[in-house]
Amino acid sequence: MAAQVVVVVVTKIQTTQAIAQNLTLVKPVSVVLGLILSFLFMGPIKAAVLPIERADVLYHFYEGDGVTIDGPSVLLRKNIAGKVSVSANYYVDTVSGASIDVRATASPYEEVRKEKTVGLDYLNNKTLLSTSFTNSSENDFEANSFYVGISQDFFGDLSTISLSYSKGWDVVGRRGDESFEEEADRQKFGLGFSQVATKSLIVGFNVEHISDEGYLNNPYRAVRFLDSSTDRGFSFATEKYPNTRSSTAYSINANYYLPYRAAIYGDARIYSDTWGIKAQNVKLGYIHPIEDDWIFEVFLRHYKQDKADFYQDLFSRPDEFNFMARDKEMSTYTGLTAGISVSYEWQFSQTATFKKSAVHFEWDYMKFDYDDFRDATAQTPVGEEPLFGFSANVLRIFASIWY
Amino acid sequence: MRLLNKASIRLLLVACIAILSSGCASTFESINESINPLANLEPWVKPYERSNLADPIMSMNRNPVALAYAKHVFESREGARGADGGAGGGCGCN
Structure with missing residues (x-):
């Protein structure tokens, strides 16, 4: 011994x-x-907590670039025996109209997308295990995804580290072409860390790697190429994307409680992928409650992106390169979003069945300006069309109840 | 060389006996502290100092149903993705 x-x-x-x-x-x-x-x-370690029990009923509305999307979203969450939390979300997008990408080549349309998610969280002392399954279905697109995550509080509950993984399977169709069916698989790997820095400041860091493989095109979008045989001087052809894409995004965030009852927050993210897209965004916000009833919030968010390597607004011929794209989300552009929201809360007794309820109104104004995407519907000589830009209004109106 | 090794081992054994007699754990901790300045680090915000942090306005996900939708909109209109806990599904981007 x-x-x-x-x-x-x-x-x-x-x-x-x-x-x-x-x-x-x-x-x-x-x-x-x-x-x-x-x-x-x-250091001593205390237990983590389950997500708060609540129910939300939301109506969302988006209008911009000739497209209107609206619909409901219902989210329910219930805890069982203090160890398990189950959640369910039902979400609907009703889409009508057509964006500039489609207006130049096809007619407006209408479709409905329904998304269903069920989730389960299990709390074991200071560890929270989470899993969920999501199905998204529309007439030309079917997506299923599975998510699993683990979150661990430590260092006296001042630090939290989280890991996540999700896998998705998409089946892509095309309206008017029953024989068209393609598949794509997606994987996401996430790592997060948050830290209570002071009694008024929380900071966080996240990194996420996403890997896609399969048919990654949007089947409704087309490249534009010079064609002197047409009146307009150009024609359209099917886009050609690589069948793999890997991206990595890093973000930091911070929430700071001001000397009076209000908070400021901010986040920043950098992004790059194997298609050559590089992007950065920053967001700053301010939350101001008035007594225990009202909560006002404003924010400003700026987004900047550099184009994919194989993006061009106008190609010289339909088979100029192996990979060709004219999807405006792959171009060089900037976006600015300003948001304002207000909530009104009713507090009930903590021993009552319903402990609190609230109604919320949130409005975002978005503006996008493209540096190398031209409005192909303009009646001007080919290649001299004005650069495209659009604005959008986004509304979220919802009611919540805590129990 | 072999003798030197034996001598080294004997020296080490003597040192170990000395360590055992004086308390191995505390000696190891002191060595650990000398190479790891964070060994004495303790949570610096006490539980009774966290009222500000517990205020709902400090939550990064105050309204999950609205946040999921907002992230979905950004993900649909932007080429970048990830590191924001975004929602899945289709994009409504035709």
């Missing part, structure tokens, strides 16, 4: 010496490792 203790001690000392030597060699790595280990093993 004594010999075993000696061997263990020798091993520990040798290990410590080895660690010390390595520290001098790879100090930055060790500092990060030490930081992580310290967060993992130091």
Whole structure:
């Protein structure tokens, strides 16, 4: 027994010496490792909590660029025995009209998309396990996805680390072409970390890698190429995308409680993918409650994107490159969104069946300006059309009840 | 060389006995502290200091049903995706 203790001690000392030597060699790595280990093993730890029990009924409305989308969304969440939380969401998009990408090549249309999600969260002391399944269905698109995540509170509940993975399977169709059916698989890997920095500040970091494989085109969008045989001087042909795409996004966020009862928040994200798209966005917001009844919020969000490598507004011929795109979401552009919202809350007794209820009104105004996407519907010489831009209004009106 | 090794081992054993007699754990902790300055780090915001953080206005996901929809709109209108907990499904982007 004594010999075993000696061997263990020798091993520990040798290990410590080895660690010390390595520290001098790879100090930055060790500092990060030490930081992580310290967060993992130091300090008292308290239990995490399940998501709050509530029900929401929402009506959403989007109008912009010739498209109107609206519909309901209902979200219910119920906890069971303090360990399990189940949730269900039913969401509908009713789409009518046609965006500029489609107006130049086809007629307006109307369709309905229905999305159903069921989720389950399981709390075990300081660990929250989450899983959900989502089905999205419309007449020309079927998507199923499975999500699993784990979240761990530690360091006296000041730190939270979360990992997530999701897998999706899409079946892509095309209206008016029953023989058209393509598939795409999607995977998402996420890592998040949030930290209570002070008694008034929370900061967070997220990274997510997404990998797609299969038919990644939008079957309704087309490239434009020069064609002197037509009156307008150009024609359209089917887009050609790579059948793989990998992207990585990094984001940081912070929420700060002001000296009076109000909060400011901000987030920033950088993005890049294997198609050559690079993007950045920043958002700043301010939340101001008045007594216990009203909550007002305003925010401003700026988005900037550089085009995909194979994007062009006008190609010289339909088979100019192996990959060709004219989807405006792949072009170079900027977007600015300003939002305002107001909520009114009713507080009930904590012992009552319903503890609180609220109504909310949220309005976002969005504006997009494209640097290399032209309005092909304009009656001007080919290649000299004005650059495209549009604005949109987005409304969310909903009622909530907590129980 | 071999003798030196034996001498080193004997020295190490003596050191170990000394460590055991003086308290191995505390010595190891002191070594750990010398190489890891964060070893003594403790949560610096106490539970009774978290009233501001517990206010609903500090929640990053105050209204999940609205946030999911807002993220879906951005994801449909922008080429970038990910690192924002966005919703899945189709895009309504035809």
